[in-house]
Amino acid sequence: xxxxxxxxxxxxxxxxxxxxxxxxxxxxxxxxxxxxxxxxxxxxxxxxxxxxxxxxxxxxxxxxxxxxxxxxxxxxxxxxxxxxxxxxxxxxxxxxxxxxxxxxxxxxxxxxxxxxxxxxxxxxxxxxxxxxxxxxxxxxxxxxxxxxxxxxxxxxxxxxxxxxxxxxxxxxxxxxxxxxxxxxxxxxxxxxxxxxxxxxxxxxxxxxxxxxxxxxxxxxxxxxxxxxxxxxxxxxxxxxxxxxxxxxxxxxxxxxxxxxxxxxxxxxxxxxxxxxxxxxxxxxxxxxxxxxxxxxxxxxxxxxxxxxxxxxxxxxxxxxxxxxxxxxxxxxxxxxxxxxxxxxxxxxxxxxxxxxxxx
Amino acid sequence: xxxxxxxxxxxxxxxxxxxxxxxxxxxxxxxxxxxxxxxxxxxxxxxxxxxxxxxxxxxxxxxxxxxxxxxx
Numbered sequence: 478x479x480x481x482x483x484x485x486x487x488x489x490x491x492x493x494x495x496x497x498x499x500x501x502x503x504x505x506x507x508x509x510x511x512x513x514x515x516x517x518x519x520x521x522x523x524x525x526x527x528x529x530x531x532x533x534x535x536x537x538x539x540x541x542x543x544x545x546x547x548x549x550x551x552x553x554x555x556x557x558x559x560x561x562x563x564x565x566x567x568x569x570x571x572x573x574x575x576x577x578x579x580x581x582x583x584x585x586x587x588x589x590x591x592x593x594x595x596x597x598x599x600x601x602x603x604x605x606x607x608x609x610x611x612x613x614x615x616x617x618x619x620x621x622x623x624x625x626x627x628x629x630x631x632x633x634x635x636x637x638x639x640x641x642x643x644x645x646x647x648x649x650x651x652x653x654x655x656x657x658x659x660x661x662x663x664x665x666x667x668x669x670x671x672x673x674x675x676x677x678x679x680x681x682x683x684x685x686x687x688x689x690x691x692x693x694x695x696x697x698x699x700x701x702x703x704x705x706x707x708x709x710x711x712x713x714x715x716x717x718x719x720x721x722x723x724x725x726x727x728x729x730x731x732x733x734x735x736x737x738x739x740x741x742x743x744x745x746x747x748x749x750x751x752x753x754x755x756x757x758x759x760x761x762x763x764x765x766x767x768x769x770x771x772x773x774x775x776x777x778x779x780x781x782x783x784x785x786x787x788x789x790x791x792x793x794x795x796x797x798x799x800x801x802x803x804x805x806x807x808x809x810x811x812x813x814x815x816x817x818x819x820x821x822x823x824x825x826x827x828x829x830x831x832x833x834x835x836x
Numbered sequence: 837x838x839x840x841x842x843x844x845x846x847x848x849x850x851x852x853x854x855x856x857x858x859x860x861x862x863x864x865x866x867x868x869x870x871x872x873x874x875x876x877x878x879x880x881x882x883x884x885x886x887x888x889x890x891x892x893x894x895x896x897x898x899x900x901x902x903x904x905x906x907x908x
Contacts (some may be wrong), residue, residue, distance in 0.1 A: 683839065
């Protein structure tokens with residue numbers, strides 16, 4: 478018992494130390510006039526902080542050039558609501574509250590990844606797993622004021638609860654997940670499908686229906702709120718046109734982009750994402766591969782922008798890639814370590830200086 | 837049994853929200869831009885600005901009329 482406690486304490490100190498180093502990196506590289514909380518807030522972060530501070534707007538932006546027609550309806554409420562509550566309780570600014578919340582959610586996410594691996598009867602080298610997860614170059618959205626950590630925690634919690642046969646808790650997390658990101662409800666449907674196919678007992682239909690209904694409940698609350706506020710319950714979907722996103726059946730956006738040579742970087746990332754989801758299934762990560770593929774299909778049906786974030790910063794992808802990295806030999810692990818340190822620092826630098834591809 | 841009732845009510849609520857969400861109470865400019873994709877963002881913004889101006893104009897006209905008649 479004492480050994481377990483000591484090991485947990487060691488892991489906790491290790492994670493805390495890494496978070497401190499990560500924060501120091503942000504502090505060191507951010508422009509001197511800005512605090513880390515302001516410097517880390519790039520791209521969509523402003524939308525989340527806007528919702529946390531002022532709530533949802535009734536009208537879209539009709540002045541200015543680039544953001545014409547855009548509105549904060551595209552961003553789901555769970556994270557900004559949490560930031561507002563945290564800020565109200567602690568009296569920290571919205572930016573600081575958002576950052577603290579995400580720094581607190583990150584260790585929890587790693588813990589859930591390790592738990593999920595244990596349920597899959599995989600035993601990674603814990604310390605190496607933590608190191609690689611911390612250094613994973615595309616985890617920058619987890620250290621900015623984005624909804625990624627909250628969504629990741631809810632998604633992994635749903636999977637773990639389901640694997641442990643705790644259906645009611647899985648349904649509750651599915652409901653919260655649907656309020657966290659647009660993909661949340663689709664993930665709930667994916668989990669329900671998996672449960673229905675995986676667990677062929679007499680309750681599987683009822684349990685699957687519960688997951689879908691609970692996921693739908695979260696989305697329904699947001700739809701009714703938008704309907705009252707904007708007059709369009711599906712404004713979160715309709716407003717995507719202001720970002721140049723239009724619905725096309727998967728994979729038409731990818732084919733079109735390849736044909737007319739536009740958004741090529743994002744298109745190649747989308748192709749890599751297809752290979753990744755296939756690899757996950759081949760390696761035996763069927764549920765995770767299926768959920769990543771579902772996210773890919775949904776994301777690519779409105780365009781390939783942000784596909785890097787949606788797929789390669791997906792908690793399931795991070796878990797899979799980091800696990801693969803920890804499974805390599807000792808020499809490779811050290812090489813990977815130095816490579817990831819360099820990449821991590823570089824990506825943070827570009828993030829703090831607003832590189833558009835990271836939007 | 838309890839679970840079945842909860843599922844039933846949640847599904848009914850979901851269907852209600854879906855139908856309610858699909859009934860739009862929006863301006864013609866909103867519908868043309870966001871729903872029908874018939875106009876550009878610039879055209880949408882221009883139309884909204886005109887609508888706002890007209891709304892202000894009609895409001896001031898109505899206020900003048902009411903003040904003349906000493907209506908509340």
